[in-house]
Amino acid sequence: MKTLLNDVPSGVSSLKAWTLAAAREVYEAPFNDLLFRAQTVHRENFDPNLVQLSKLLSIKTGGCPEDCGYCSQSAHYPTGLKASKLTEVEHVIAEARKAKEGGATRYCMGAAWRSPKQRDMDVVIAMVQGVKALGLETCVTLGMLSPSQAASFAEAGLDYYNHNIDTSERFYKEIITTRTFADRLDTLENVRRAGIKVCSGGILGMGETEDDRIDMLVTLANLPAPPESVPINMLIPMPGSKLADAAPVDPIEFVRIIALARILMPQSYVRLTAGRTGMTDETQALCFFAGANSIFIGDTLLTATNPGDDRDSSLLRRLGLTPKALEVSRNVGTVGALRGDIE
Numbered sequence: 001m002k003t004l005l006n007d008v009p010s011g012v013s014s015l016k017a018w019t020l021a022a023a024r025e026v027y028e029a030p031f032n033d034l035l036f037r038a039q040t041v042h043r044e045n046f047d048p049n050l051v052q053l054s055k056l057l058s059i060k061t062g063g064c065p066e067d068c069g070y071c072s073q074s075a076h077y078p079t080g081l082k083a084s085k086l087t088e089v090e091h092v093i094a095e096a097r098k099a100k101e102g103g104a105t106r107y108c109m110g111a112a113w114r115s116p117k118q119r120d121m122d123v124v125i126a127m128v129q130g131v132k133a134l135g136l137e138t139c140v141t142l143g144m145l146s147p148s149q150a151a152s153f154a155e156a157g158l159d160y161y162n163h164n165i166d167t168s169e170r171f172y173k174e175i176i177t178t179r180t181f182a183d184r185l186d187t188l189e190n191v192r193r194a195g196i197k198v199c200s201g202g203i204l205g206m207g208e209t210e211d212d213r214i215d216m217l218v219t220l221a222n223l224p225a226p227p228e229s230v231p232i233n234m235l236i237p238m239p240g241s242k243l244a245d246a247a248p249v250d251p252i253e254f255v256r257i258i259a260l261a262r263i264l265m266p267q268s269y270v271r272l273t274a275g276r277t278g279m280t281d282e283t284q285a286l287c288f289f290a291g292a293n294s295i296f297i298g299d300t301l302l303t304a305t306n307p308g309d310d311r312d313s314s315l316l317r318r319l320g321l322t323p324k325a326l327e328v329s330r331n332v333g334t335v336g337a338l339r340g341d342i343e
């Protein structure tokens, strides 16, 4: 049974709270019925042939005090990754300029921190302002944020904050022990209250059940406002990490989760994130049909591999998909190589 939420901001279409049982019923429908429904919802809310492109840069790699079992950057596991210092602002802006020339409309910057220290805030804010000045949307992922830190980023004009809930509340403690599921929700609330758009999703393939995956999406869909951006990752097992030997995800189960995300969060961008290197073109095509409409471009994602521009431009061209342009209200200049390849 679905019940009305009390605290839904105006303009948010998701007025119902999903239960696990209702979401599971959708997820378990015959595959063709599920995909037809997801594609129908997708067409009601988006141009079905546009894909938003983002680029991700690690601005501070490794040495993280958190113990996320899937991550090569955690100091808790012998992954062999060398910790780096915070990148120079000028380097980040130069890389963002290249990303824009490559067709990206959003530039995401990630640091392996539990939460940003005060001395780091000024540097990251300068990065946000510099990238924004190029006409790109900005996103950062820096760990937990306090209300005052979120307010500082909002003042700097940050568009999105990424903070994944990763999995269900039930399974979360099997993967991370250094911060709680409630901590994650608190950061999402701090970001939302500051007026920054929320990017939050999770990872499949960590040993969770299908119910855990469905429950993760139910949690996101039932937030007072669902995230504007929902990244769905397929685990890339990192050597040395706790999940180095995790079993691969069934691609059909992965596509079902993409479809469910589209149905539960009709107006959110659903992003195929890590793990695309392990997917066939056909699996990715099914994901796009199921409602995924955002990808990361480039050949790396923080420390993991990504398909790279050549394979992506070829795939998008074969599928007749077009990169979404920056909003026309922005002063955007040229949209670059990847976009040009396809048009």
Ligand code: SF4
Pocket: 064, 065, 066, 067, 068, 071, 072, 073, 074, 075, 111, 112, 113, 114, 143
């Ligand atoms: S996922 Fe983020 S918070 Fe967790 S260990 Fe990796 S860098 Fe740290």
